[in-house]
Amino acid sequence: MTIAxxxxxxxxxxxxxxxxMLEYRAEIALWALSGVVPFIMLALxxxxxxxxxxxxxxxxxxxQLSRYFLSAFIVRQFSIAWVVxxxxxxxxxxxxxxxxxxxxxxLWRYLSAHLAEQxxxxxxxxxxxxxxxxLQPDTAWLPSLGQALSAVLAIWMAFAINFxxxxxxxxxxxxxxxxxxxxxxxxxxxxxxxGLVAPLExxxxxxxxxxxWTPFPYLIAFPAQLLSGNPLTxxxxxxxxxxxIALLLPLVGLLWKAGVRxxxxxxx
Amino acid sequence: MxxxxxxxxxxxxxxxxxxxGLAGTLRHFFWRRSRSxxxxxxxxxxxxxxxxxxxxxxxxxxxxxxxxxxxxxVHPSGGSLMVAGxxxxxxxxxxxxxxxxxxxxxxxxxxxxxxxxxxxxxxxxYGLDDSEAKRRINELAEMLxxxxxxxxxxxxxxxxxxxxxxxxxxxxxxxxxLFLDEPTLGLDVNAxxxxxxxxxxxxxxxxxxxxxxxxxxxxxxxxxxxVLLIHQGALFYDGSLEALSQRLSPCRLVRLELKxxxxxxxxxxxxxxEAIDGRDVRLLIERDQLTATVARLLGDLEVLDLEVADPxxxxxxxxxxxxxxxx
Numbered sequence: 001m002t003i004a005x006x007x008x009x010x011x012x013x014x015x016x017x018x019x020x021m022l023e024y025r026a027e028i029a030l031w032a033l034s035g036v037v038p039f040i041m042l043a044l045x046x047x048x049x050x051x052x053x054x055x056x057x058x059x060x061x062x063x064q065l066s067r068y069f070l071s072a073f074i075v076r077q078f079s080i081a082w083v084v085x086x087x088x089x090x091x092x093x094x095x096x097x098x099x100x101x102x103x104x105x106x107l108w109r110y111l112s113a114h115l116a117e118q119x120x121x122x123x124x125x126x127x128x129x130x131x132x133x134x135l136q137p138d139t140a141w142l143p144s145l146g147q148a149l150s151a152v153l154a155i156w157m158a159f160a161i162n163f164x165x166x167x168x169x170x171x172x173x174x175x176x177x178x179x180x181x182x183x184x185x186x187x188x189x190x191x192x193x194x195g196l197v198a199p200l201e202x203x204x205x206x207x208x209x210x211x212x213w214t215p216f217p218y219l220i221a222f223p224a225q226l227l228s229g230n231p232l233t234x235x236x237x238x239x240x241x242x243x244x245i246a247l248l249l250p251l252v253g254l255l256w257k258a259g260v261r262x263x264x265x266x267x268x
Numbered sequence: 269m270x271x272x273x274x275x276x277x278x279x280x281x282x283x284x285x286x287x288x289g290l291a292g293t294l295r296h297f298f299w300r301r302s303r304s305x306x307x308x309x310x311x312x313x314x315x316x317x318x319x320x321x322x323x324x325x326x327x328x329x330x331x332x333x334x335x336x337x338x339x340x341x342v343h344p345s346g347g348s349l350m351v352a353g354x355x356x357x358x359x360x361x362x363x364x365x366x367x368x369x370x371x372x373x374x375x376x377x378x379x380x381x382x383x384x385x386x387x388x389x390x391x392x393x394y395g396l397d398d399s400e401a402k403r404r405i406n407e408l409a410e411m412l413x414x415x416x417x418x419x420x421x422x423x424x425x426x427x428x429x430x431x432x433x434x435x436x437x438x439x440x441x442x443x444x445x446l447f448l449d450e451p452t453l454g455l456d457v458n459a460x461x462x463x464x465x466x467x468x469x470x471x472x473x474x475x476x477x478x479x480x481x482x483x484x485x486x487x488x489x490x491x492x493x494x495v496l497l498i499h500q501g502a503l504f505y506d507g508s509l510e511a512l513s514q515r516l517s518p519c520r521l522v523r524l525e526l527k528x529x530x531x532x533x534x535x536x537x538x539x540x541x542e543a544i545d546g547r548d549v550r551l552l553i554e555r556d557q558l559t560a561t562v563a564r565l566l567g568d569l570e571v572l573d574l575e576v577a578d579p580x581x582x583x584x585x586x587x588x589x590x591x592x593x594x595x
Contacts, residue, residue: 005395012392016378016385023380097341098376101369103361104393261343261357264281 013109017116025120032124035076039132041197042069060199064230066139068199070132071151071224076196077125078118079158079219083110084183087170091263092177100263107167107252114163147229154223157241161215164248171252174259189214195221201233215244270314271352271445271477272338278346279308279333279501307333309501310347317444320471320478322492322509324585330501331481332371335447338479339369352445365394368443372450375430376437377422383433384418387440394441401440408436412466428459435463439470446470448480452487464490485581497585504588509581516584519552521577522562527570538565547572552579 021028045065060068087110090096099106133140143151165186172179191197193207193216200208200221211217212234222237234240283305286296308330315321325331336342337349340356340363349356354363377386384405391401409418412432417425425433431451439446448467452460464487471478471491482488488495488509495512497505505512522539525547532541538561539553553561558576565571 009392012388016381016389019381019385020378094371094374095376097336097369097371097374100341100359101339101364101367102390102393103364264342 009104009108010112013112014116014119017109017113018119021113021116021120028117028120029124032077032121032128035073035080037196038069038072038076042066045069045198060201060230063139064228066136067141067228068224068230070129070139071227072196072220074125074129074227075155075158075220075223077121078155079162079223081114081159081162081166083107083114083163084166084170084180086110086113087167088173088178088180091173096263100260105256107256110167111163114159118159141229143227143229147226151223151227154218154226154237154241157238157245158219158223161241161244161248162219164245164252165215167252168248168255171255171259174262190216190219193217194219195224212240218244271317272313272315272479273350274314274334274338274347275312275349276347277308277311277334277337277344277349278306279330279337279342280345281305281307306501308337308344308498311498311501311503312347313496313503313506315477315479317477318471318475319494320467320480320492322488322495323479323481323498324488324495325481325498329498331498332449333501334498335369335449335479335481339367339447340364341369365441366443367445367447368438368441369447370435370438370449370451372431372448372453375422375434377430377433379422382419382421383425383437386422386437387418390437390440396441404440404442405436408439411469412436413462428455428462431455431459431463432466435466442474444474444476446476446478446480448478448482450482451480452482452484460484460486467491489581499588510578513578513581513584514555516581516588517552517579519554519579520558521579522551522553522558522565523573523575523577524549524551524565524569524571525573527572530569 042065046062087096090099096106099109166183169179169183169186172182176182192203193200193211193214195217200211200217203211217234218237218241222234222241225232225234226237281304282302284296285301285303286292311330311334323331323334333342337344338351338356340351340359343357352363352366354360354366356363377383378389387401387405391398391404396404405418409415412435414429414432414436417429417433418436422430422433435451446467451467452463455463467478467480468491470476478491480487480492493508495505495507495509496503497512505515519540521542526549527547529544529547530549532544535541535544535549535551539551539557542550542552544550562574562576566574
């Protein structure tokens with residue numbers, strides 16, 4: 001496939017998926033609203049802070065804590081993946097057959113759907129961030145260009161890891177019809193080790209060291225630190241993310257090759 | 269050289285077995301049982317380029333599984349398969365560009381958007397530039413009698429309009445090999461006729477090869493000079509519909525309109541009385557006795573009208589499947 005043809009496919013897929021997502025804008029707004037876990041955690045940690053314990057031990061002041069959780073909210077909004085559910089439903093309903101019959105890997109369609117959904121989500125997230133700054137004007141900050149660019153890159157890489165991780169699980173549909181159940185197994189480590197409920201520094205050193213060998217801290221905590229401008233506690237964050245992508249990409253390819261042989265085009 | 273060549277093609281699925289009720293559910297939870305189901309058994313056939321072939325068989329006979337193997341969706345368990353010079357399950361881009369599979373009960377169009385949006389995606393995926401895509405969409409839309417429907421959301425289209433739009437989406441890349449699985453399912457008689465006319469036109473214009481399954485015998489009789497009949501996954505017949513009819517029934521159907529009604533006993537000497545409805549009689553008469561028997565009927569009885577036909581093929585195939593006759 002030539003680059004020009006690839007770009008044309010990307011443009012058409014993104015525009016049609018964006019049109020499709022706009023049909024579901026109300027649902028996407030609700031999804032954006034449902035991702036307020038970081039704000040709840042911010043409220044909890046602020047209480048601990050007021051009592052004189054907790055965040056001080058992390059070396060974060062109140063402003064840094066607020067910015068961290070607001071950044072965690074933004075990072076999560078643009079790194080979330082749902083390919084496992086979409087793929088599982090399509091495989092079980094037989095809709096995957098149509099995608100398999102075309103000379104384009106089906107995962108490209110899911111990727112474009114995710115990117116289009118992120119674009120649809122953008123104004124709702126911006127409105128929520130604006131509301132946050134309105135309620136807490138002293139927390140408002142503007143990252144430097146360097147910070148913003150590195151944060152955007154980290155968010156994209158976090159999304160790539162998330163997407164590949166979920167794709168690997170989704171492909172297990174070819175063996176087990178309910179692969180999404182396996183994805184739920186990942187939710188607890190994701191919740192605690194990603195930095196979503198608390199900055200990673202709150203965990204005991206042993207747990208923290210273990211977490212850094214998993215992909216989870218790079219999905220939220222690392223990009224959130226970059227975006228918030230807080231002191232970076234990660235060493236080689238981008239290198240670790242690149243390594244996870246380099247590991248997951250061939251894994252997805254191998255699983256796909258083995259799994260598609262088992263496809264029975266159920267329901268089709 | 270045939271465009272489709274299947275040799276001893278087989279497909280076996282593993283199917284989970286579960287008894288109904290709570291006890292069955294618990295047993296299934298702890299001791300999963302499955303069995304092998306032979307969906308297709310050593311099926312061999314070939315199709316020449318440009319042919320239109322009907323694929324007949326009862327539900328569960330293995331028609332759809334065969335179409336899925338021919339289009340590369342499902343890997344065969346045994347045998348060999350070459351389609352358009354490719355091994356289908358490798359799903360190489362050139363192979364995928366040369367085929368299409370239309371499933372009457374499944375749609376590829378994006379439900380909430382007009383069909384045009386799906387066509388744009390397909391055009392890009394198959395590498396058609398904008399002007400070529402537009403030309404082909406217009407051409408196919410004209411053949412399918414589609415107009416403003418193409419700019420209405422798919423969910424707002426009638427079943428017939430949707431099926432025609434599905435056909436347009438499936439044929440935009442101008443495949444030379446069409447696998448059609450129940451393309452007229454659920455359509456009314458007029459819509460069925462339009463789809464049939466379109467398929468015949470497409471075959472004529474582009475020399476496309478068509479393998480078609482349908483529960484509507486009218487689709488097969490109108491489009492397919494040749495049929496493949498499969499039963500329990502194995503090939504039962506490969507040839508013309510007419511010859512199939514002769515093979516399945518040694519008799520011809522004679523419809524009579526008599527001047528006065530007669531009891532069945534008075535007609536039994538001419539052949540098997542299939543039905544009597546007042547003055548209308550349907551008799552089954554052995555093919556080699558036909559001329560002599562018709563002459564006797566016309567000489568002995570007061571006949572107002574007489575018509576000789578083959579028994580409806582769907583009745584014959586239905587009887588065949590009910591009897592489970594496989595020779």
